[in-house]
Amino acid sequence: MATPERDDAAIVISLERVALERWADGDPGAFLDLSAAEVSYFDPFAARRLDGLAALRSLYEQLRGRIHIDRFEMIAPRVQIAGDVAVLTYRFDSYGGDGVVRWNTTEVYRKDPDGWKIIHTHWAFNQPQTAA
């Protein structure tokens, strides 16, 4: 049976999937549209956390047109609802010219008057084989 929490979870997963599909085509626009002004962001390439939409926009615009993912899998997405917050976690397997890259992903969404917005993003490698 449908419940508000289940609906919210499905909406958040759907928003994320559409943004990933555009990302896979080199377009960061959907993630930028989804991100809140206060967004915080970690990825494995940046020395520091990015704070705020302007900083995230600067990074993403440098990547526009440079990303191409042939196909991806969003694995075991889970949404934890807490008030107006939805914590979406999943693994992300990205297939392209370099083979597969495996990620762990956290997205914290907040339900704002104008819809769900991402207030925190954390991208990390799943089981990286680190150099000695």
Place this chain on the structure above:
Amino acid sequence: MATPERDDAAIVISLERVALERWADGDPGAFLDLSAAEVSYFDPFAARRLDGLAALRSLYEQLRGRIHIDRFEMIAPRVQIAGDVAVLTYRFDSYGGDGVVRWNTTEVYRKDPDGWKIIHTHWAFNQPQTAA
């Protein structure tokens, strides 16, 4: 001037710091006490996300007494409050026998009737040098 949000941020950072100090001495107990039944957990060693306190307890109990961190730095902690949720993010530099290990950390806390509880943890390496 003190505000409720600023107080909540200080409390969450303080809870985390105390748990890290016990962790640095090989004791995962404070993190287990802080974690909610529904907790989700990513780290760079696990193939999959852990879901639920029993799974997290199983991992942490395997590590009890095996972790020793000489000293650590919690760098640039930031708390984003959204309703009863606090998203704490920081970098964590851990100094020990192997030199320094640098991390990116996300902790999502929820304010429950019995206090702040962690509903999601994401530990990842900061700028890992991956093997070719």
